[in-house]
Amino acid sequence: MPLDRQPVLETERLTLRPLAEDDREALYEIASDPAVWEQHPIHDRWRRGVFDAFFDEGLASGGSLAVLHKSDNRIVGHTRYDKYDPEEGGVVEIGWTFLAPMCWGKGLNPEMKRAMLAHAFEGVETVEFRVGDTNYRSRNALEAIGAVRTDRYELERYQGKRVVHLVYEITREAFESGPLA
Template identity: 80%
Template sequence: MALDRQPVLETERLRLRPLTEDDREALFEVASDPAVWEQHPIHDRWRREVFDAFFDEGLAAGGAFAVIRKSDERIVGSTRYGEVETDEEGDVVEIGWTFLAPYCWGKGLNPEMKQAMLEHAFKEVAIVEFRVGDTNYRSRNALEAIGADRTERYELGRYQGKRVVHLVYEITREDFEAGPLA
């Protein structure tokens, strides 16, 4: 059975549903705050044309979600499952491309969202990976808090002529079942 990369996931305070074109403006309202991207390697996603390319990529790739706060039905961010790949240890999926409005930071919404996504993913895959910019300490700390381990792997890229390093973190099904979100 293959992983359904666009289910509707419910938590106590959030609903994650497949991203649609109709979400563009509400999500841009969240993404247009430069604070969201200040530690991110693509630090200018608050700019309309950069955001639109990111949004279009998410729609085209599939697996992208609108994150909705149930208390007011407001879109407060987005996240995505990548394509499922198979390696020697089994099926692997990436969770990433995540951002939340600053007014949601520090309220436990990211771990709540990740718990639902991990529970769903581990029904079908053995490993979940995350890629995070090496200077994105907020995201790195958040990943470590949910039990993700930094691997020895990293990816190099370039953005606006500058080197970009993405560190690779992962959680195995077994580590998840014994970890802080279990």
């Protein structure tokens, strides 16, 4: 059965639902804070034009999700299922995640990732994550949920500079016995 990359997922404190055009301004309010992107390879996503391109790409991807806090039903972030390949047990990428700074350090990212991984493992054997090599906040967050850095990486360029994305992964078996189990 193909993986639904835009499910509605509920956790104790969050609702993840398909991203909609109407979410643009609320998400930009969060994304316009440069602190959100300080370690990210696309460090200027706080700029309106850069954010709008990111948002448009997310809408077109068919896998973007708005993250809402249940206490007030307000958007507090974004995440995405992407690069789905059903072959050989299946793999999907989770990424493009950012949360409002007021949500940092409160356990919301692992709560969200637990739900996303549980959903993904209903249809795939492996979940991959790509993260900028200097994005230590995201790398630490991935390692805390049990993702393991592989020996694979991808090279890109942004504003004339080389960008290295490291590839992390979690298998279904590792998830079932890992820190989010």
